[in-house]
Amino acid sequence: MTGGDAGGRLVRPFTLTGGRTRPSRADFTLITTVTACDPQPDRAARPQPEHLRILRLCARPVAVAEVAARLDLPVSVVVILLSDLVEADRITARPPHPVNLATPDLDLLQKVRDGLGRL
Amino acid sequence: MAGSDRAAPAPTASPRPTARSAAPDAVKILIAGGFGVGKTTMVGSVSEIAPLRTEEPLTAAGLDIDDLAGIEEKRATTVALDFGRITITRDLVLYLFGTPGQQRFWFMWNDLAIGALGAVVLVDVRRPESSFAAIDFFERRGIPFVVGVNGFHGRHPYPAAEIREALALPDHVQVLLCDARERTSSRDVLIALIDQLIDAATGAAAS
Ligand SMILES: Nc1nc2c(ncn2[C@@H]2O[C@H](COP(=O)(O)OP(=O)(O)OP(=O)(O)O)[C@@H](O)[C@H]2O)c(=O)[nH]1
Ligand SMILES: [Mg+2]
Numbered sequence: 419m420t421g422g423d424a425g426g427r428l429v430r431p432f433t434l435t436g437g438r439t440r441p442s443r444a445d446f447t448l449i450t451t452v453t454a455c456d457p458q459p460d461r462a463a464r465p466q467p468e469h470l471r472i473l474r475l476c477a478r479p480v481a482v483a484e485v486a487a488r489l490d491l492p493v494s495v496v497v498i499l500l501s502d503l504v505e506a507d508r509i510t511a512r513p514p515h516p517v518n519l520a521t522p523d524l525d526l527l528q529k530v531r532d533g534l535g536r537l
Numbered sequence: 538m539a540g541s542d543r544a545a546p547a548p549t550a551s552p553r554p555t556a557r558s559a560a561p562d563a564v565k566i567l568i569a570g571g572f573g574v575g576k577t578t579m580v581g582s583v584s585e586i587a588p589l590r591t592e593e594p595l596t597a598a599g600l601d602i603d604d605l606a607g608i609e610e611k612r613a614t615t616v617a618l619d620f621g622r623i624t625i626t627r628d629l630v631l632y633l634f635g636t637p638g639q640q641r642f643w644f645m646w647n648d649l650a651i652g653a654l655g656a657v658v659l660v661d662v663r664r665p666e667s668s669f670a671a672i673d674f675f676e677r678r679g680i681p682f683v684v685g686v687n688g689f690h691g692r693h694p695y696p697a698a699e700i701r702e703a704l705a706l707p708d709h710v711q712v713l714l715c716d717a718r719e720r721t722s723s724r725d726v727l728i729a730l731i732d733q734l735i736d737a738a739t740g741a742a743a744s
Contacts, residue, residue: 447652448620449563449632479560481632483620487589492615494593512560515629517652519679522738526629530564530654531731533625537583537724 446497448483451512452476459507468499469508476509561624565632566727567649569675570659571667572638575687575717577619579659580635583723584621588635591618593645616642618649633727636671646674655681655730659717662686662695665703672704681734683711685726691716709733 454476465473468489475485486496503509515526568576581588592615616637623631634653636646650656656675660668668684675682686693686700695703697712706712711729716722 448634448649449565449652451560451563451630453560481563481622481630483591483618483632483634484589484622486591487620490592492593493591510560512562514563514565514652517564517654519681522734524735524738526564527654527731527735527738529629530625530631531728531735533623533629533631534724534728534731537623537720 445513446482446500446511447514448481448493449514450482451479451514452482452485452500452503452509453479453512454509455507461506463506465503465506465508469503472496472499472503473508479512561626561628561630563630563632565634565653566730567634567636567646567653567656568659569636569646569656569668569671569682570638571661571664571669571671574638574659574661574668575689576635576638576659579657579685579687579717579723579726580619580621580633582718582720583623583727584633585624586622588619588621590620592616593618616645618645640670643670643674650675650678650680653680655683655734657685657726657730658682659685659687660700660704662688662693662700665700669704672706681730681737683713683726683730683733685713685715685717685723687715687717709737 452472454473456477458473468491471489472485475488482496482500483493485500486493489496500509500511504511515523517523568579570576577588594615618637619635621633623633625631634649636649637643658668658671658675672682672684674680684700684704684706686695686697693714697714701710701712704712711733713726713729715726
């Protein structure tokens with residue numbers, strides 16, 4: 419499905435996703451945190467090389483933007499690969515803290531305030 | 538390499554945590570302002586990791602997402618986004634996103650602003666007008682922000698009050714003189730933003 423992963427990857431990133439330009443799950447944001455499942459499910463199908471790279475990156479929790487930056491791939495491509503991995507039960511995705519400007523979360527703000535104060 | 542700077546395992550040995558429970562909560566703050574005002578510098582000075590950068594093909598970031606052929610043929614123009622990370626606690630992480638400075642990339646700001654706690658608008662004292670549009674952007678959308686006046690070469694020729702006046706800022710918007718290259722100075726601007734959010738929240742609750 420994915421063409422070779424050598425050379426040309428940056429020029430033609432969508433070849434990696436089999437031509438798909440939309441994730442099957444549209445719920446990834448830049449700061450959605452993804453984490454590889456441990457243990458990984460037993461599956462006959464081996465992950466593709468790009469999927470394997472992502473799995474290594476998110477052995478510990480990591481934001482979508484960070485995966486994209488470290489793989490040097492556009493976020494729009496990375497979220498498609500991430501949806502594949504969610505569907506294969508290989509990673510979990512945690513959405514960011516919901517922020518509603520009309521009803522601020524004081525506990526959260528205080529926590530951020532305290533954390534910055536410790537820097 | 539990736540994320541290994543935060544690799545401390547849980548000292549309290551509970552049986553293998555599930556991936557879900559290990560993932561921290563995440564929030565973000567935008568670092569905005571005109572072209573070359575020091576946004577990337579500020580992200581870098583407070584981030585616990587060297588600022589990271591993603592490049593998005595404009596076609597993918599913009600409207601023509603279905604136009605695959607276009608993406609493959611064009612030597613795609615990309616819009617760069619840089620960001621940093623601050624671990625607040627074991628279960629809360631703050632991300633800082635430097636918004637693209639050039640006006641033609643501002644369509645991205647709408648997406649970036651969704652879910653943000655607020656923004657820092659950086660102003661270069663020598664050409665404050667370059668950040669007018671950024672101030673307008675957040676004001677119009679009711680997104681809370683503070684203004685950081687980045688003193689290039691550490692110089693601050695104008696007091697904050699004078700800059701506030703020049704920018705026609707309402708009283709509740711804090712104006713801070715800062716040096717984007719300094720970690721503590723950048724941190725203090727972020728703290729001022731959070732304090733402003735806390736003040737607004739408690740003020741709203743009181744009235
Ligand atoms: N002397 C001095 N130089 C600074 C300061 N802040 C930033 N610079 C320099 O100014 C230049 C622009 O800073 P950047 O942080 O790249 O600005 P930016 O807002 O990210 O720029 P764009 O993303 O291109 O809009 C860089 O060469 C920085 O090293 C400062 O406080 N003092
Ligand atoms: Mg920059």
